[in-house]
Amino acid sequence: MGPIGENEFFFLMQGLKWTVLLAIVGFIGGGIFGILIALLRTSKTKVARRITAGYIGVFQGTPLLMQLFVVYYGVALLGIEVNAWIAVAIAFTLHASAFLGEIWRGSIEAVPKGQTEAANALGLHYVSRMKDVILPQALKISMPATIGFLVQLIKGTSLAAIVGFIELTRAGQIISNQTYRPLLVFGIVGAIYFIICWPLSHAGSGLEKRMAKAAR
Amino acid sequence: MTYTFDFGAVLDRAPELLWGSLGTLGLALAGMLLALVIGILGVVARTSKSEITRTLVIVFVEVVRNTPFLVQIFFIYFALPLMGIRLNPTVTAIIALGINGGAYAIEIIRGGVESVSRGQIEAGFALGLHKADVFRLIVLKPALRAIYPSLTSQFIMLTLTTSVCTSIAAYELTSAAQRIESDTFRSFEVYFTVTAIYLVISTLMMGLFALISRHYFNYPTR
Numbered sequence: 001m002g003p004i005g006e007n008e009f010f011f012l013m014q015g016l017k018w019t020v021l022l023a024i025v026g027f028i029g030g031g032i033f034g035i036l037i038a039l040l041r042t043s044k045t046k047v048a049r050r051i052t053a054g055y056i057g058v059f060q061g062t063p064l065l066m067q068l069f070v071v072y073y074g075v076a077l078l079g080i081e082v083n084a085w086i087a088v089a090i091a092f093t094l095h096a097s098a099f100l101g102e103i104w105r106g107s108i109e110a111v112p113k114g115q116t117e118a119a120n121a122l123g124l125h126y127v128s129r130m131k132d133v134i135l136p137q138a139l140k141i142s143m144p145a146t147i148g149f150l151v152q153l154i155k156g157t158s159l160a161a162i163v164g165f166i167e168l169t170r171a172g173q174i175i176s177n178q179t180y181r182p183l184l185v186f187g188i189v190g191a192i193y194f195i196i197c198w199p200l201s202h203a204g205s206g207l208e209k210r211m212a213k214a215a216r
Numbered sequence: 217m218t219y220t221f222d223f224g225a226v227l228d229r230a231p232e233l234l235w236g237s238l239g240t241l242g243l244a245l246a247g248m249l250l251a252l253v254i255g256i257l258g259v260v261a262r263t264s265k266s267e268i269t270r271t272l273v274i275v276f277v278e279v280v281r282n283t284p285f286l287v288q289i290f291f292i293y294f295a296l297p298l299m300g301i302r303l304n305p306t307v308t309a310i311i312a313l314g315i316n317g318g319a320y321a322i323e324i325i326r327g328g329v330e331s332v333s334r335g336q337i338e339a340g341f342a343l344g345l346h347k348a349d350v351f352r353l354i355v356l357k358p359a360l361r362a363i364y365p366s367l368t369s370q371f372i373m374l375t376l377t378t379s380v381c382t383s384i385a386a387y388e389l390t391s392a393a394q395r396i397e398s399d400t401f402r403s404f405e406v407y408f409t410v411t412a413i414y415l416v417i418s419t420l421m422m423g424l425f426a427l428i429s430r431h432y433f434n435y436p437t438r
Contacts, residue, residue: 063380066410172290
C-alpha cells in the first residue's frame with residue numbers, strides 16, 4: 001500500500017478541475033440550446049414540437065454513458081480531428097440541452113395563460129412576449145428543477161471516466177490502482193462530489209419549499 | 217475521409233446483444249425490488265422514535281443522492297471483500313443499484329405518505345371504518361397513486377443507470393457492447409445499436425407502467 005500524500009491530492013485536484021469545467025461547459029452550452037429546444041417545443045408549429053419531443057425522448061430514454069460513447073465515436077467519424085475533451089463536452093451539451101429543454105418547457109407552460117393573453121392584448125410580438133413576459137416568470141418557476149439537474153449533471157460527468165477522460169473519478173481510479181487504497185481514495189472522491197453537490201441540492205429544495213409556501 | 221458503415225459485424229453478434237439485454241432487465245428488476253424494500257424500510261425508520269436512526273436515514277439519503285453512482289459502485293465493489301463478503305460482479309451491481317435507487321425511493325415514498333392529510337384519516341375513523349380499512353383505503357391507496365409516477369420514472373432511470381455497471385464487469389448490455397467493440401473495432405455501429413436497444417427497453421417500460429397505472433389507479437383520490 002502506498003501513502004496518499006501531497007502528489008496524490010494534487011492529482012485529484014487536477015481531476016476536480018476537469019469535472020468542474022465539464023459541468024460548467026455542459027450547463028452553459030446545454031442552457032443555450034435548451035432554451036431553443038424549450039421554445040420550439042412550445043411553438044405553434046407542429047413539426048417543431050414533434051422533432052423536439054423526439055429529441056428529448058431519445059436523450060431521456062437512453063443511458064448517458066451510451067450518449068457519451070455514440071457522440072465520442074460519432075464525432076470521430078465526421079472526419080474532424082477533435083480531442084477527447086471536445087467530444088465529451090459536446091456529448092454533455094447535447095444531453096443537458098434535452099433535459100433543460102424539457103424542464104423549461106414545463107415552466108413555460110406553467111406560466112398562467114392570462115399572461116400570454118395580456119401580452120397579446122398589449123400588442124407585444126412573439127420575441128418581446130417571450131423575452132419580457134413569459135421567460136422571466138418561467139425561469140423563476142424552473143429554478144428548483146434546474147438546480148436539481150445541475151447536480152445530476154455534475155454527478156454525470158463522472159461517466160466521462162469510462163470513456164477514458166481524466167476527471168475526478170478517473171483520477172481517483174488511477175490513484176487507487178497505484179496506492180491500493182480504494183476505500184480511502186473513493187471515500188475522498190465521494191466526499192469531494194458531496195461537498196459540491198449537497199449545498200446545491202439544499203439550495204434547490206429550500207427554494208422549492210419557499211416557492212410552495214408563497215404559492216399557497 | 218469516407219467511412220463505410222458496417223452494421224453486419226454487429227448484427228452477427230445479435231445473440232450476445234439479446235443475452236446482454238436480458239442481463240440488463242434482470243439487473244434492473246432486481247435493483248428495483250431491492251430499492252423498494254430499502255425505500256419502505258427507510259420510510260419506517262425515518263419515523264422511528266430514536267433520533268440516531270432518523271439521522272442515519274437522512275444522512276444515507278443525502279450521501280447517496282449527492283455522489284455519482286460510479287463512485288458508489290466502485291466503493292461497494294472494493295468495500296464488500298474487505299468485509300469478508302465475496303460476491304460476483306453482477307450481485308455487487310444489484311446491491312449498488314438497490315442502495316442508489318433505495319435512497320431516491322425513501323424520499324418519494326415519504327412524500328406520498330405525508331401527502332395523506334390527518335383530517336382524512338380522522339374522517340375515516342369517524343365514519344366507523346376499521347383501522348385496517350383506514351390504512352388500506354385512506355392511507356395506502358391514495359399514497360400509492362401519488363407516488364406511482366415519480367417511483368416508476370425513477371425505476372426507468374435506474375434501468376438506464378445499469379449501463380454504468382459495466383465498470384465492474386457485471387453481466388449486462390453495455391459490457392456485451394464493449395466486448396463486441398473490442399472484437400470488431402466497429403465502435404460507432406455497436407454503441408449506436410445498443411443505444412437503440414436501450415431506447416426500446418425504456419419505451420416499453422414506460423408503456424407497461426402507463427398500462428398498469430390505467431388499470432389500477434382509475435379511482436378518484438379526492
